[in-house]
Amino acid sequence: MALLALDLVGVFAxxxxxxxxxxxxxxxxVGVLVLAAAAGLxxxxxRDVLIGAVPPVNISDWRLLxxxxxxGLLTFFFHPRxxxxxxxxxxxxxxxxxLFAVAGTLKALxxxxxxxxxxxxxxxxxxxxxxxxxxxxxEPPRVxxxxxxxxxxxxxxxxxxxxxxxxxVAHPAITWGSVALxxxxxxxxxxxxxxxxAPRPPLG
Amino acid sequence: MALLALDLVGVFAxxxxxxxxxxxxxxxxVGVLVLAAAAGLxxxxxRDVLIGAVPPVNISDWRLLxxxxxxGLLTFFFHPRxxxxxxxxxxxxxxxxxLFAVAGTLKALxxxxxxxxxxxxxxxxxxxxxxxxxxxxxEPPRVxxxxxxxxxxxxxxxxxxxxxxxxxVAHPAITWGSVALxxxxxxxxxxxxxxxxAPRPPLG
Amino acid sequence: MALLALDLVGVFAxxxxxxxxxxxxxxxxVGVLVLAAAAGLxxxxxRDVLIGAVPPVNISDWRLLxxxxxxGLLTFFFHPRxxxxxxxxxxxxxxxxxLFAVAGTLKALxxxxxxxxxxxxxxxxxxxxxxxxxxxxxEPPRVxxxxxxxxxxxxxxxxxxxxxxxxxVAHPAITWGSVALxxxxxxxxxxxxxxxxAPRPPLG
Numbered sequence: 001m002a003l004l005a006l007d008l009v010g011v012f013a014x015x016x017x018x019x020x021x022x023x024x025x026x027x028x029x030v031g032v033l034v035l036a037a038a039a040g041l042x043x044x045x046x047r048d049v050l051i052g053a054v055p056p057v058n059i060s061d062w063r064l065l066x067x068x069x070x071x072g073l074l075t076f077f078f079h080p081r082x083x084x085x086x087x088x089x090x091x092x093x094x095x096x097x098x099l100f101a102v103a104g105t106l107k108a109l110x111x112x113x114x115x116x117x118x119x120x121x122x123x124x125x126x127x128x129x130x131x132x133x134x135x136x137x138x139e140p141p142r143v144x145x146x147x148x149x150x151x152x153x154x155x156x157x158x159x160x161x162x163x164x165x166x167x168x169v170a171h172p173a174i175t176w177g178s179v180a181l182x183x184x185x186x187x188x189x190x191x192x193x194x195x196x197x198a199p200r201p202p203l204g
Numbered sequence: 205m206a207l208l209a210l211d212l213v214g215v216f217a218x219x220x221x222x223x224x225x226x227x228x229x230x231x232x233x234v235g236v237l238v239l240a241a242a243a244g245l246x247x248x249x250x251r252d253v254l255i256g257a258v259p260p261v262n263i264s265d266w267r268l269l270x271x272x273x274x275x276g277l278l279t280f281f282f283h284p285r286x287x288x289x290x291x292x293x294x295x296x297x298x299x300x301x302x303l304f305a306v307a308g309t310l311k312a313l314x315x316x317x318x319x320x321x322x323x324x325x326x327x328x329x330x331x332x333x334x335x336x337x338x339x340x341x342x343e344p345p346r347v348x349x350x351x352x353x354x355x356x357x358x359x360x361x362x363x364x365x366x367x368x369x370x371x372x373v374a375h376p377a378i379t380w381g382s383v384a385l386x387x388x389x390x391x392x393x394x395x396x397x398x399x400x401x402a403p404r405p406p407l408g
Numbered sequence: 409m410a411l412l413a414l415d416l417v418g419v420f421a422x423x424x425x426x427x428x429x430x431x432x433x434x435x436x437x438v439g440v441l442v443l444a445a446a447a448g449l450x451x452x453x454x455r456d457v458l459i460g461a462v463p464p465v466n467i468s469d470w471r472l473l474x475x476x477x478x479x480g481l482l483t484f485f486f487h488p489r490x491x492x493x494x495x496x497x498x499x500x501x502x503x504x505x506x507l508f509a510v511a512g513t514l515k516a517l518x519x520x521x522x523x524x525x526x527x528x529x530x531x532x533x534x535x536x537x538x539x540x541x542x543x544x545x546x547e548p549p550r551v552x553x554x555x556x557x558x559x560x561x562x563x564x565x566x567x568x569x570x571x572x573x574x575x576x577v578a579h580p581a582i583t584w585g586s587v588a589l590x591x592x593x594x595x596x597x598x599x600x601x602x603x604x605x606a607p608r609p610p611l612g
Contacts, residue, residue, distance in 0.1 A: 022348070028400040030355045031348030045254075050453075052462035054256035055312075060321045076403050108463075117468045131544075136335075138344035140546035144430070144439030151438045196436040199484050226552070232604040234559045235552030249458075258460035259516075264525045280607050340539075342548035 003103075008067045010099045011058075013092030015040030015068040016082060018133045019075025020089070025137050029076055035133050036072030041065070043128035047104045047121050051111050090190060098182035101126030101154035102175060105161045115162035122158035126182075127151050147196045149189035157182035207307075212271045214303045215262075217296030219244030219272040220286060222337045223279025224293075229341050233280055239337055240276030245269070247332035251308045251325050255315050294394060302386030305330030305358035306379060309365045319366035326362035330386075331355050351400045353393035361386035411511075416475045418507045419466075421500030423448030423476040424490060426541045427483025428497075433545050437484055443541055444480030449473070451536035455512045455529050459519050498598060506590035509534030509562035510583060513569045523570035530566035534590075535559050555604045557597035565590035 018039025022032040041058035048056035058064050075082050082089070104125025108118035127150065131141035143150050157178040164174045188194065222243025226236040245262035252260035262268050279286050286293070308329025312322035331354065335345035347354050361382040368378045392398065426447025430440040449466035456464035466472050483490050490497070512533025516526035535558065539549035551558050565586040572582045596602065 023403045025344065025349065026402065027344075027349045028351040028402045030400055032403060034348055034355075049253060049457060050463055050467065052256070052460070055254055055317055055321055055325070059254065059324045060318060062318070062320050065320060065324070079403055113463055114468060114470070116470050116473060117463055120467045120473070121463070135339065135543065136345060136348060140433065140435075141544060144442055144544060145433065145435045147436040151442075196438055198434065198436045199431045199440060199487055227607045229548065229553065230606065231548075231553045232555040232606045234604055236607060238552055238559075253457060256460070259458055259521055259525055259529070263458065263528045264522060266522070266524050269524060269528070283607055339543065340549060340552060 004063070006095075006099050007103070008063065009092065010096030011040040011064050011067045012071045013089060013096045014043075014100075014129050015071030016075060016089050017093055017130065019072045020079060020082060021133055021137050023075060023079045027137075032076045033069060033072040035136055036075060037065070037068045038136055039129045039133035040068035040071060041129065042132035043100055043104070043125045043130075046128040046132075047107065047125040050121055050124070051108050051113065053107070053111065091187065094183050094186040094190070097126045097150070097154055097186055098157060098179040100129075101158050101182055102161055102179045105158040106165075106175065109162065109165045115166040118162045118165070119155065119158045122161070123151060123154045126154040126158075147198055149194045149196050150186065152196060153182045153185035153189070156185065208267070210299075210303050211307070212267065213296065214300030215244040215268050215271045216275045217293060217300045218247075218304075218333050219275030220279060220293050221297055221334065223276045224283065224286060225337055225341050227279060227283045231341075236280045237273060237276040239340055240279060241269070241272045242340055243333045243337035244272035244275060245333065246336035247304055247308070247329045247334075250332040250336075251311065251329040254325055254328070255312050255317065257311070257315065295391065298387050298390040298394070301330045301354070301358055301390055302361060302383040304333075305362050305386055306365055306383045309362040310369075310379065313366065313369050319370040322366045322369070323359065323362045326365070327355060327358045330358040330362075351402055353398045353400050354390065356400060357386045357389035357393070360389065412471070414503075414507050415511070416471065417500060418504030419448040419472050419475045420479045421497060421504045422451075422508075422537050423479030424483060424497050425501055425538065427480045428487060428490060429541055429545050431483060431487045435545075440484045441477060441480040443544055444483060445473070445476045446544055447537045447541035448476035448479060449537065450540035451508055451512070451533045451538075454536040454540075455515065455533040458529055458532070459516050459521065461515070461519065499595065502591050502594040502598070505534045505558070505562055505594055506565060506587040508537075509566050509590055510569055510587045513566040514573075514583065517570065517573045523574040526570045526573070527563065527566045530569070531559060531562045534562040534566075555606055557602045557604050558594065560604060561590045561593035561597070564593065 015036040018035040019032050022035035041064060044058040045056040048054060101122045105118045105122030108121040127143045131143055134141045160178045160181065161175060164170050219240040222239040223236050226239035231239065245268060248262040249260040252258060305326045309322045309326030312325040317325065331347045335347055338345045364382045364385065365379060368374050423444040426443040427440050430443035435443065449472060452466040453464040456462060509530045513526045513530030516529040535551045539551055542549045568586045568589065569583060572578050
């Protein structure tokens, strides 16, 4: 129950970012609702297709669909106000990133994948929705280009969970600690403007 | 048999739109054939991957592959003439939209999904091919941006089918009525230039 | 073992092309590693999702992941040098194309698909990674637009393998001959600048 509530928060926060991206692109109501759904639900859909858990829970559980749709409608009707709480959306987005990366890793491990596969699946769960949002908006995924330190916290959190599982010491404290690690690193990166390294320019 | 014929019409019409998009982008013969196949078969492939019916019938039934390839070759060799019958292509595209949305919804229901999942899958079957076509052509999907009233008729038709199934009153008359509803709404939207609502501009 | 070595060569070569594309786009380290992985592993992931072999071997076998990551890191740190051996990267890429197209076709046939489905799956295995690389970089797939004679050799090689299987004369000599056919045609196309035909311009 608590887990569902957290999942709904993550879907809702990601879906707000999708709706706002669609408004900025001057998409119509279909575009706003679809980008909200893509951002909120896309990472989990990617996860479930990759591990064979179809139909994906993100299109079979009506509560998750409803959370994404609610965020889309909210953005459609009140986007100037949603834009004004951009800071809060970024914080909720960080929470969503941590929850999705860790929960995605655990779901893959429970279905019997190896630890490194689970890390790949977990990270894709965390960053995939935003990447699909950007592609549908006609832009390269921010996570690849914007040096924002977004994927790296997810990789670290997913790795802690997978290593603990592999070592046989899986425990709720480690799960929640990993979520906290991702969220903290992401918020610190936002606050201190930490950046991911970029390739050095060619010599000539 | 009648169903197959209708399916072939839908694939062929969607594939013509894909081939024309590739010609407009000055793609080569591979681009024309692939965009034709993506537009004609992509929605059904997406549907089958999401509900776990793999390999997707759209790449296992040679007749559907052949219809998409024929449309691609036709566009490659005779695209000025295909452009001139653009009106007819739009009508056939509306028929394809109705058939794919309703048939996609039914296929999901038959595989045991819940009604709301079936609606999502059905709509993706109807609009997914065009969206993949646009993404491969390097543009945001028209269905999200162009205010054309394209997805909304599909949502309505898929919902009628799913509600009837859920209420236990599924019947061929309802199936065909839903197809007719989608096609009629789509053609009316084209004819009367009905538009989907867009977000109101921000105040400042 | 020899097969694994060849697979690693293909993944590595494709991943170099992905890493270089990310550097050209001025992506950060995440972008370089993800584009390397997408280019090196994406075709095989697409193949396995389409034929239901999940989780895809390209995210479950750590050696393939490691090859893609190594190519990504190499490009990140030494991209000016990697750019200078562009010729060698193109040759290795041709080898990867041949191996992936033929191996993808065989994997589909072994899982029981019909020959024409296996050709589609095989070609997607060969060209899919590059297409995903280009989409993530925000560009239409080169394979559709650049007239380079890239997909057509893959179609020919995959077709030879599928026809031989269908005729009951599958044999390692045919498999390797098909790989050699793809690689030779691709290298000849590069050397002689052979181009795929493009649609003739409209009359008006």
